[in-house]
Amino acid sequence: MAANIDLTHEGTLIVAMESTACDPHHASLPELSGLSSITSQSEFVDGSEQQLRVYLRVRPFSKEELNNNEDQGCVVLENTETAALHAPKGSATMKSSEKGIGQQLHKFSFTKIFGSESTQAEFFDGTIRLQVQDFLQGRNALVFSYGVTNAGKTHTIQGSPKDPGILPRALEVVFRHINGRMYEHMDLRPYLSSDVQQLDPDQIRAERCAKAALFSLLKESSRNCRSRSSSSSSINSLSFSGVSYDQTVDSVEVAVDDVQCVYSLWVAYYEIYNEQVYDLLQPSLTNKTKRRPALRVCEDSAGNSYVRDLRWVNIQAAEEANKVLRVGNKNRSAAATKMNQSSSRSHSIFTIKLMRIDGGNVNGISELSLCDLAGSERCNKTKTFGERLKEAGNINNSLLILGKCIAALRNQNDRVKSSYIPFRESKLTRLFQGVFCGRGKASMIVNINQCASTYDETLHVMKFSAVAKEVLQVIPPRSLESLAPRLIGRDGKPLLSNSVIDCQAVDDYLSEDELLDGDEDADMSILPQEELLSLVESLRAKLLAERKKNLQQEIQIRREMGDAMLQQIMEIEEIHSRQMADLKENYEEKMDSTFEMYKEALKEHAYQCALERLEDDYVPLEEYTEVQDRELERRVNELEWKQEASAPVTATPASAVQQDDSTQTDPVQSSTEEMDTDRFKLLYKEKCAVEQLCAEKQELIVSLEKRLHELNETLQEAGESYMEKLAEVQNLQNKLNSQEREAERLQRELTDKEGEVRALKEEVTKLMVDSAGPPRQKRGLLVNIKESVSTPSTGNLCRTIRKSVRTTTTSLRKKPS
Numbered sequence: 127m128a129a130n131i132d133l134t135h136e137g138t139l140i141v142a143m144e145s146t147a148c149d150p151h152h153a154s155l156p157e158l159s160g161l162s163s164i165t166s167q168s169e170f171v172d173g174s175e176q177q178l179r180v181y182l183r184v185r186p187f188s189k190e191e192l193n194n195n196e197d198q199g200c201v202v203l204e205n206t207e208t209a210a211l212h213a214p215k216g217s218a219t220m221k222s223s224e225k226g227i228g229q230q231l232h233k234f235s236f237t238k239i240f241g242s243e244s245t246q247a248e249f250f251d252g253t254i255r256l257q258v259q260d261f262l263q264g265r266n267a268l269v270f271s272y273g274v275t276n277a278g279k280t281h282t283i284q285g286s287p288k289d290p291g292i293l294p295r296a297l298e299v300v301f302r303h304i305n306g307r308m309y310e311h312m313d314l315r316p317y318l319s320s321d322v323q324q325l326d327p328d329q330i331r332a333e334r335c336a337k338a339a340l341f342s343l344l345k346e347s348s349r350n351c352r353s354r355s356s357s358s359s360s361i362n363s364l365s366f367s368g369v370s371y372d373q374t375v376d377s378v379e380v381a382v383d384d385v386q387c388v389y390s391l392w393v394a395y396y397e398i399y400n401e402q403v404y405d406l407l408q409p410s411l412t413n414k415t416k417r418r419p420a421l422r423v424c425e426d427s428a429g430n431s432y433v434r435d436l437r438w439v440n441i442q443a444a445e446e447a448n449k450v451l452r453v454g455n456k457n458r459s460a461a462a463t464k465m466n467q468s469s470s471r472s473h474s475i476f477t478i479k480l481m482r483i484d485g486g487n488v489n490g491i492s493e494l495s496l497c498d499l500a501g502s503e504r505c506n507k508t509k510t511f512g513e514r515l516k517e518a519g520n521i522n523n524s525l526l527i528l529g530k531c532i533a534a535l536r537n538q539n540d541r542v543k544s545s546y547i548p549f550r551e552s553k554l555t556r557l558f559q560g561v562f563c564g565r566g567k568a569s570m571i572v573n574i575n576q577c578a579s580t581y582d583e584t585l586h587v588m589k590f591s592a593v594a595k596e597v598l599q600v601i602p603p604r605s606l607e608s609l610a611p612r613l614i615g616r617d618g619k620p621l622l623s624n625s626v627i628d629c630q631a632v633d634d635y636l637s638e639d640e641l642l643d644g645d646e647d648a649d650m651s652i653l654p655q656e657e658l659l660s661l662v663e664s665l666r667a668k669l670l671a672e673r674k675k676n677l678q679q680e681i682q683i684r685r686e687m688g689d690a691m692l693q694q695i696m697e698i699e700e701i702h703s704r705q706m707a708d709l710k711e712n713y714e715e716k717m718d719s720t721f722e723m724y725k726e727a728l729k730e731h732a733y734q735c736a737l738e739r740l741e742d743d744y745v746p747l748e749e750y751t752e753v754q755d756r757e758l759e760r761r762v763n764e765l766e767w768k769q770e771a772s773a774p775v776t777a778t779p780a781s782a783v784q785q786d787d788s789t790q791t792d793p794v795q796s797s798t799e800e801m802d803t804d805r806f807k808l809l810y811k812e813k814c815a816v817e818q819l820c821a822e823k824q825e826l827i828v829s830l831e832k833r834l835h836e837l838n839e840t841l842q843e844a845g846e847s848y849m850e851k852l853a854e855v856q857n858l859q860n861k862l863n864s865q866e867r868e869a870e871r872l873q874r875e876l877t878d879k880e881g882e883v884r885a886l887k888e889e890v891t892k893l894m895v896d897s898a899g900p901p902r903q904k905r906g907l908l909v910n911i912k913e914s915v916s917t918p919s920t921g922n923l924c925r926t927i928r929k930s931v932r933t934t935t936t937s938l939r940k941k942p943s
């Protein structure tokens with residue numbers, strides 16, 4: 127026992143709890159002897175209200191902190207429930223108090239306080255041990271740690287391999303409890319919030335593979351893995367702390383439990399970072415640039431929140447749970463590297479689900495969640511709680527909402543002040559909602575350090591916890607968790623076998639619930655009438671305000687939607703009108719071109735027709751004139767003949783008058799004469815017209831003849847000028863010929879002369895050669911030449927020689943050398 131520190135201590139505590147606080151550790155803090163009270167389970171009586179359990183844990187100073195003079199007595203633990211904070215010099219609180227704002231000393235009370243010397247085992251035993259036992263008996267439990275960075279949250283929850291925290295210890299308790307009663311199959315898996323899914327062989331296989339793949343991430347040798355069959359023996363040597371655990375411990379607890387039951391244990395590990403839920407048990411992404419898939423927080427038909435698609439891993443031994451934790455931590459830190467975030471900026475949640483299986487039926491499922499909240503150091507700049515939370519909202523939304531929820535839950539204690547609880551405003555509070563609303567028990571661990579430099583932040587944490595401690599949790603005498611969970615098939619539909627049990631259980635639950643309502647009514651009647659009236663009034667006002675707000679929101683949404691739709695319609699209309707205009711333009715262009723085409727075709731056709739008609743009707747001018755002339759001649763002849771024929775009767779108009787007088791008595795003759803006269807007149811008119819036509823034609827002919835004459839004259843002139851030019855050309859040709867002949871003659875003459883020159887040159891050369899002989903001839907070349915030249919018999923030759931001599935003399939003068 128002495129060697130087994132944790133166990134010894136735990137055992138000691140259990141004994142001490144029933145007697146007195148005799149732990150030597152508590153000697154320095156006698157107030158902490160109150161730890162014994164945790165053995166009393168009366169505080170967890172069902173069907174009552176109880177305060178949220180808030181535990182304070184103070185971290186010891188590190189060597190560096192002591193060297194840096196951080197120990198200035200800021201945190202004083204007055205007893206096991208009260209801590210006093212003294213503002214150190216230089217802190218914002220001290221400065222404010224010096225200015226008359228706020229105080230230097232703050233006192234806070236907690237459910238339990240654990241000093242810096244408290245061990246992990248003491249802390250576990252003094253805090254959540256009972257909650258774990260409740261969990262084993264089918265109750266849900268939530269434990270969350272709150273504090274600034276470096277305050278010891280992770281140390282408290284996870285601890286180290288040598289000094290495990292509350293999570294591994296809780297797992298140890300669980301495994302000890304179910305020692306040898308582990309459900310060996312993997313065919314029942316947690317589903318939605320509190321249901322169970324029946325897996326088929328394929329799903330079981332997939333589950334096994336996924337588990338193996340997950341553990342392979344740790345690259346541990348298989349020898350360290352405990353086989354499922356040896357799960358019972360694992361209890362004898364649970365090794366989170368490397369210290370063996372006595373299997374006899376808690377044997378009483380096991381004995382009181384139903385020995386017929388077997389247990390199936392599943393765990394999940396996830397984190398909430400920047401309001402996104404990430405599964406820490408998903409294999410890490412190979413592609414580092416890819417973002418981790420975020421999971422959704424959903425609600426089941428009963429309104430309970432759960433993380434959709436969260437990976438649940440079946441655990442058969444404590445060592446496997448440890449591996450899961452390590453894999454999750456590895457992923458968490460890896461994710462931090464990838465996303466450039468520090469672990470303190472995310473809330474990590476480790477959840478254990480325990481199914482109680484009796485005779486093949488799941489007759490209960492409970493959940494234990496341990497949450498390591500992100501460091502709250504970012505919300506430490508403002509001075510008041512509300513403002514602090516407001517500011518924190520900009521940095522860490524979920525902590526702000528958690529604060530709001532806790533404050534609202536506290537206000538609910540006062541029925542008159544009861545207010546809306548904003549659980550739905552953050553993922554964290556949505557997931558916590560069920561527990562805060564009576565689906566289980568929650569407890570809060572407040573971690574602080576005692577450093578003077580972080581005093582202001584620590585004070586903020588303490589204030590937060592003070593509010594939390596005032597929250598009253600209503601624990602229904604029989605909660606929904608007591609109902610057997612629904613068994614769901616692969617298709618997501620409830621399986622029939624369990625639904626019958628469910629109905630019965632639900633009926634039971636409802637009847638008790640009704641009783642509860644009745645109690646509440648009775649409570650209400652105790653209130654004075656004025657208070658009731660004011661409560662009704664305030665509720666009515668709230669309802670009105672809420673309705674008004676909803677209506678305004680609806681109007682706003684409708685207006686926005688209307689605007690958006692109008693905008694869309696306008697855009698669509700614009701696009702359509704543009705398209706229509708384009709189409710119209712296109713068609714108009716096409717119509718125009720078609721019209722032009724037809725117009726051209728018609729023109730062409732008309733032109734062709736006209737050409738054809740012209741060809742048909744064409745009569746040459748001479749022919750036409752000839753025909754006309756002939757016609758005229760014929761008509762003239764006809765007229766003349768007619769005139770001759772009527773000459774004796776109508777010789778002259780005068781004779782006609784005379785005759786008219788003389789034959790007045792013969793009426794037949796006179797009528798004939800009249801007719802003839804008319805005819806004559808007509809004919810005369812015709813003759814005149816024909817003559818007129820003839821004259822015109824004659825004129826035309828004359829003008830044409832004149833034109834022809836002119837043209838002939840022009841042609842003649844052109845012919846004459848052509849002949850003149852031709853004569854000139856002939857002349858010039860003759861001149862050219864004679865000049866060519868002259869040139870030939872001159873050429874010949876030139877050739878002759880050249881021949882003569884050559885002969886003379888030869889003669890001169892000969893003479894010069896001869897002159898080189900007798901002395902008499904030494905008078906010189908010039909004298910000889912002169913003599914030769916003076917000889918008259920030489921003729922032309924002499925003249926040529928004279929000329930040559932002159933040329934030679936000139937050239938010699940030009941070249942004196």
Ligand SMILES: Nc1ncnc2c1ncn2[C@@H]1O[C@H](COP(=O)(O)OP(=O)(O)OP(=O)(O)O)[C@@H](O)[C@H]1O
Pocket residue numbers: 184185186242273274275276277278279280281282469470500501573
């Ligand atoms: N009760 C304790 N006893 C001894 N050492 C402790 C105790 N609590 C914390 N420590 C040590 O203090 C250091 C900081 O603790 P821890 O990492 O748990 O802080 P944290 O609040 O989780 O920080 P963060 O929010 O940044 O994750 C660790 O080295 C841890 O071992």
